[in-house]
Amino acid sequence: GQNIDQPTEMTATEGAIVQINCTYQTSGFNGLFWYQQHAGEAPTFLSYNVLDGLEEKGRFSSFLSRSKGYSYLLLKELQMKDSASYLCAVPSSGGSYIPTFGRGTSLIVHP
Amino acid sequence: GAGVSQSPSNKVTEKGKDVELRCDPISGHTALYWYRQSLGQGLEFLIYFQGNSAPDKSGLPSDRFSAERTGGSVSTLTIQRTQQEDSAVYLCASSSAAATYEQYFGPGTRLTVT
Numbered sequence: 549g550q551n552i553d554q555p556t557e558m559t560a561t562e563g564a565i566v567q568i569n570c571t572y573q574t575s576g577f578n579g580l581f582w583y584q585q586h587a588g589e590a591p592t593f594l595s596y597n598v599l600d601g602l603e604e605k606g607r608f609s610s611f612l613s614r615s616k617g618y619s620y621l622l623l624k625e626l627q628m629k630d631s632a633s634y635l636c637a638v639p640s641s642g643g644s645y646i647p648t649f650g651r652g653t654s655l656i657v658h659p
Numbered sequence: 660g661a662g663v664s665q666s667p668s669n670k671v672t673e674k675g676k677d678v679e680l681r682c683d684p685i686s687g688h689t690a691l692y693w694y695r696q697s698l699g700q701g702l703e704f705l706i707y708f709q710g711n712s713a714p715d716k717s718g719l720p721s722d723r724f725s726a727e728r729t730g731g732s733v734s735t736l737t738i739q740r741t742q743q744e745d746s747a748v749y750l751c752a753s754s755s756a757a758a759t760y761e762q763y764f765g766p767g768t769r770l771t772v773t
Contacts, residue, residue, distance in 0.1 A: 579760060590750060590764035591702070635702065645759045646692070646715065649702040 550574045550638045552650035559656045560626055568621045568634050568653045576641030582610055582621045583635040585652065591635060594621070623655075631657045661685065663765035665751050671771045672741055680736045680768045684753030692754075692762060693726055693736050695747040702750065708734065710756075741772045 551573040560566040572580065579598040583591040597603060597612035597619060609622040621634055633654050637647035664683045672678050684691050693705040704718035708728040719725070723741075728734040738745055748769050752762040 581760065590766050592764070593761050596760045637702075639760065645690075645754070645762075646704055646707050646718075647702075647762075648704070651699075651701040 550640070550648035552636055552638060552648060554634075554636050554650045554653045556651065557654045557656070559658065562626055562628060562657055562659050564626050565622065565624050566626060566655065568623070568636075568655065570619045570621070570636030570650060572617050572619070572636070572638045574617075574638050574641075574648075577614055578639045578641045578645065580610075580612055580619050581635075581637040581639070581647060582619075583637065583649075585633045585635060587632070594634075626657050628657050628659070631655060663751055663753055663763050665749075665765040665768050667768060668766065669769045669771075671773060674743060674772055675740055677737065677739045678741055678770065680738075680749050680770070682734045682736070682751030682753075682765060684732065684734070684751070685755075685763055686732075687755065688753035688763070689731070689756045690754045690759055690762075691728055691734050692752045693734070694750045694752065696750060696767075697747040705736070705749075738770075741770075743772050746770055746772045 554570045582594040585591040595610040602611045607624045612619045633652040635652045636650040639645040639647045666681045689710045691708040694702045696702050706726045707715040723739045726736045748767040750767045752764045754762045
Protein backbone atom coordinates (compact mmCIF):
# COMPACT_ATOMS: atom_id res chain seq x y z
CA GLY A 549 0.00 0.00 0.00
CA GLN A 550 0.88 3.66 0.05
CA ASN A 551 1.56 6.06 2.89
CA ILE A 552 1.84 9.83 2.52
CA ASP A 553 3.11 12.34 5.06
CA GLN A 554 3.00 16.12 4.72
CA PRO A 555 2.80 19.00 7.21
CA THR A 556 -0.67 19.99 8.32
CA GLU A 557 -0.28 23.73 8.08
CA MET A 558 2.20 26.36 6.96
CA THR A 559 2.16 30.13 6.93
CA ALA A 560 4.11 32.49 4.71
CA THR A 561 4.25 36.12 3.70
CA GLU A 562 3.04 37.55 0.42
CA GLY A 563 5.93 37.77 -2.05
CA ALA A 564 8.00 35.14 -0.26
CA ILE A 565 8.95 31.58 -1.24
CA VAL A 566 7.55 28.52 0.49
CA GLN A 567 8.46 24.85 0.22
CA ILE A 568 5.88 22.19 1.05
CA ASN A 569 7.41 18.79 1.70
CA CYS A 570 5.92 15.36 1.13
CA THR A 571 7.36 11.99 2.03
CA TYR A 572 5.85 8.79 0.80
CA GLN A 573 6.09 5.04 1.01
CA THR A 574 4.79 2.94 -1.82
CA SER A 575 5.11 -0.65 -2.93
CA GLY A 576 5.38 0.27 -6.61
CA PHE A 577 6.27 3.80 -7.62
CA ASN A 578 4.14 5.23 -10.41
CA GLY A 579 4.77 8.94 -10.11
CA LEU A 580 3.67 11.61 -7.66
CA PHE A 581 0.98 14.26 -8.02
CA TRP A 582 0.42 17.65 -6.46
CA TYR A 583 -3.03 19.18 -6.39
CA GLN A 584 -4.25 22.55 -5.11
CA GLN A 585 -7.59 22.82 -3.33
CA HIS A 586 -9.12 26.14 -2.32
CA ALA A 587 -11.58 26.03 0.55
CA GLY A 588 -14.95 24.76 -0.60
CA GLU A 589 -13.71 23.97 -4.08
CA ALA A 590 -12.57 20.90 -5.98
CA PRO A 591 -8.88 20.02 -6.28
CA THR A 592 -7.04 21.20 -9.38
CA PHE A 593 -4.04 19.46 -10.88
CA LEU A 594 -0.67 21.15 -10.42
CA SER A 595 2.03 18.67 -11.36
CA TYR A 596 3.00 15.08 -11.96
CA ASN A 597 6.59 13.91 -11.38
CA VAL A 598 7.79 10.51 -12.42
CA LEU A 599 11.54 11.19 -12.83
CA ASP A 600 13.98 12.63 -10.31
CA GLY A 601 14.62 16.32 -10.41
CA LEU A 602 12.90 19.66 -10.48
CA GLU A 603 10.10 20.55 -12.86
CA GLU A 604 9.24 24.21 -13.12
CA LYS A 605 5.88 25.56 -14.17
CA GLY A 606 5.65 29.29 -13.73
CA ARG A 607 5.68 30.26 -10.07
CA PHE A 608 5.27 26.64 -9.03
CA SER A 609 7.95 23.96 -9.16
CA SER A 610 7.86 20.35 -8.03
CA PHE A 611 10.83 18.22 -7.04
CA LEU A 612 11.12 14.46 -6.74
CA SER A 613 13.72 12.13 -5.27
CA ARG A 614 12.64 8.52 -5.73
CA SER A 615 15.55 7.11 -3.73
CA LYS A 616 14.54 9.21 -0.72
CA GLY A 617 10.77 8.85 -1.15
CA TYR A 618 10.56 12.62 -1.05
CA SER A 619 8.97 15.42 -3.00
CA TYR A 620 8.42 19.10 -2.47
CA LEU A 621 6.29 21.80 -4.02
CA LEU A 622 7.98 25.17 -4.28
CA LEU A 623 5.85 28.28 -4.58
CA LYS A 624 7.58 31.53 -5.49
CA GLU A 625 6.39 35.13 -5.33
CA LEU A 626 3.51 34.12 -3.11
CA GLN A 627 0.18 35.76 -3.65
CA MET A 628 -2.82 35.89 -1.34
CA LYS A 629 -4.71 33.66 -3.76
CA ASP A 630 -2.16 30.91 -3.12
CA SER A 631 -3.78 30.36 0.27
CA ALA A 632 -5.17 26.85 -0.18
CA SER A 633 -4.61 23.24 0.72
CA TYR A 634 -1.88 21.45 -1.23
CA LEU A 635 -2.38 17.73 -1.65
CA CYS A 636 0.40 15.27 -2.34
CA ALA A 637 -0.72 11.98 -3.89
CA VAL A 638 0.89 8.76 -5.02
CA PRO A 639 -0.95 6.59 -7.54
CA SER A 640 -1.16 2.86 -7.45
CA SER A 641 1.02 0.84 -9.78
CA GLY A 642 -0.44 -0.27 -13.07
CA GLY A 643 -2.52 1.84 -15.41
CA SER A 644 -5.33 2.89 -13.10
CA TYR A 645 -3.49 5.77 -11.38
CA ILE A 646 -5.76 5.39 -8.38
CA PRO A 647 -4.11 7.86 -6.01
CA THR A 648 -3.62 7.74 -2.28
CA PHE A 649 -3.84 11.34 -1.13
CA GLY A 650 -2.12 12.86 1.83
CA ARG A 651 -4.26 14.93 4.21
CA GLY A 652 -2.99 18.08 2.58
CA THR A 653 -0.98 21.06 3.77
CA SER A 654 -3.03 24.15 4.49
CA LEU A 655 -1.01 27.16 3.35
CA ILE A 656 -1.94 30.54 4.75
CA VAL A 657 -0.43 33.53 2.97
CA HIS A 658 -0.60 36.78 4.92
CA PRO A 659 0.24 40.32 3.85
CA GLY B 660 -15.12 23.19 -23.03
CA ALA B 661 -17.37 21.91 -20.30
CA GLY B 662 -15.74 20.48 -17.24
CA VAL B 663 -16.89 17.72 -14.93
CA SER B 664 -20.33 18.41 -13.53
CA GLN B 665 -22.04 16.87 -10.54
CA SER B 666 -25.55 17.00 -9.22
CA PRO B 667 -27.02 17.83 -6.86
CA SER B 668 -24.57 20.30 -5.37
CA ASN B 669 -26.09 19.78 -1.95
CA LYS B 670 -28.20 16.97 -0.57
CA VAL B 671 -29.74 16.68 2.86
CA THR B 672 -31.31 13.36 3.67
CA GLU B 673 -32.63 11.51 6.66
CA LYS B 674 -30.76 8.59 8.11
CA GLY B 675 -31.90 5.36 6.48
CA LYS B 676 -32.89 6.88 3.14
CA ASP B 677 -31.19 6.08 -0.16
CA VAL B 678 -29.45 8.77 -2.21
CA GLU B 679 -28.16 8.97 -5.77
CA LEU B 680 -25.35 11.26 -6.79
CA ARG B 681 -24.65 11.99 -10.44
CA CYS B 682 -21.44 12.75 -12.31
CA ASP B 683 -21.05 13.92 -15.91
CA PRO B 684 -17.39 13.56 -16.90
CA ILE B 685 -15.61 15.55 -19.55
CA SER B 686 -16.66 14.28 -22.97
CA GLY B 687 -14.22 11.69 -24.28
CA HIS B 688 -12.61 10.96 -20.92
CA THR B 689 -12.43 7.22 -20.46
CA ALA B 690 -11.47 7.12 -16.79
CA LEU B 691 -13.84 8.16 -14.01
CA TYR B 692 -13.16 8.20 -10.27
CA TRP B 693 -15.34 8.75 -7.21
CA TYR B 694 -13.87 10.09 -3.97
CA ARG B 695 -15.23 11.39 -0.73
CA GLN B 696 -13.79 14.03 1.51
CA SER B 697 -14.87 14.41 5.11
CA LEU B 698 -14.24 17.61 7.05
CA GLY B 699 -10.53 17.97 7.71
CA GLN B 700 -9.73 14.67 6.03
CA GLY B 701 -7.92 13.77 2.86
CA LEU B 702 -9.53 12.50 -0.28
CA GLU B 703 -10.67 8.90 0.07
CA PHE B 704 -10.87 6.83 -3.10
CA LEU B 705 -14.14 4.98 -3.60
CA ILE B 706 -14.40 3.48 -7.11
CA TYR B 707 -12.73 3.71 -10.52
CA PHE B 708 -14.14 3.10 -14.01
CA GLN B 709 -11.99 2.74 -17.11
CA GLY B 710 -13.73 2.33 -20.46
CA ASN B 711 -15.67 -0.90 -20.65
CA SER B 712 -13.53 -2.72 -18.08
CA ALA B 713 -14.93 -3.97 -14.81
CA PRO B 714 -14.75 -1.17 -12.21
CA ASP B 715 -12.25 -1.17 -9.37
CA LYS B 716 -14.49 -1.13 -6.30
CA SER B 717 -11.72 -1.61 -3.78
CA GLY B 718 -12.38 1.72 -2.05
CA LEU B 719 -16.09 1.29 -1.35
CA PRO B 720 -16.49 1.35 2.46
CA SER B 721 -19.47 -1.01 2.64
CA ASP B 722 -22.00 -2.87 0.52
CA ARG B 723 -24.38 0.07 0.99
CA PHE B 724 -22.31 1.88 -1.62
CA SER B 725 -22.53 1.10 -5.33
CA ALA B 726 -21.88 2.90 -8.58
CA GLU B 727 -22.71 2.54 -12.23
CA ARG B 728 -21.39 4.11 -15.36
CA THR B 729 -23.75 3.95 -18.30
CA GLY B 730 -22.51 4.07 -21.87
CA GLY B 731 -19.02 4.93 -20.73
CA SER B 732 -20.12 8.41 -19.75
CA VAL B 733 -22.45 9.44 -16.93
CA SER B 734 -21.96 7.78 -13.56
CA THR B 735 -24.25 7.43 -10.58
CA LEU B 736 -23.08 6.73 -7.03
CA THR B 737 -25.81 5.22 -4.87
CA ILE B 738 -25.73 5.06 -1.09
CA GLN B 739 -28.41 2.88 0.46
CA ARG B 740 -29.70 3.22 4.01
CA THR B 741 -27.58 6.30 4.64
CA GLN B 742 -25.83 6.74 7.97
CA GLN B 743 -24.60 9.92 9.62
CA GLU B 744 -21.00 8.90 8.99
CA ASP B 745 -21.76 9.06 5.25
CA SER B 746 -21.93 12.86 5.53
CA ALA B 747 -19.13 14.20 3.36
CA VAL B 748 -18.38 15.88 0.07
CA TYR B 749 -18.48 13.36 -2.76
CA LEU B 750 -16.15 14.27 -5.61
CA CYS B 751 -16.04 12.85 -9.09
CA ALA B 752 -13.03 13.15 -11.40
CA SER B 753 -12.30 12.10 -14.96
CA SER B 754 -9.17 11.77 -17.04
CA SER B 755 -8.30 11.03 -20.63
CA ALA B 756 -6.61 7.91 -21.93
CA ALA B 757 -3.69 10.03 -23.12
CA ALA B 758 -3.08 11.66 -19.74
CA THR B 759 -4.57 9.34 -17.15
CA TYR B 760 -2.45 10.93 -14.42
CA GLU B 761 -4.17 14.32 -14.77
CA GLN B 762 -7.59 14.16 -13.17
CA TYR B 763 -10.19 16.86 -13.56
CA PHE B 764 -12.50 17.15 -10.59
CA GLY B 765 -16.12 18.18 -10.47
CA PRO B 766 -17.42 20.66 -7.88
CA GLY B 767 -18.67 17.87 -5.63
CA THR B 768 -21.92 16.99 -3.90
CA ARG B 769 -22.15 17.90 -0.22
CA LEU B 770 -24.16 15.16 1.47
CA THR B 771 -25.59 15.73 4.91
CA VAL B 772 -27.32 12.86 6.67
CA THR B 773 -29.50 13.99 9.58
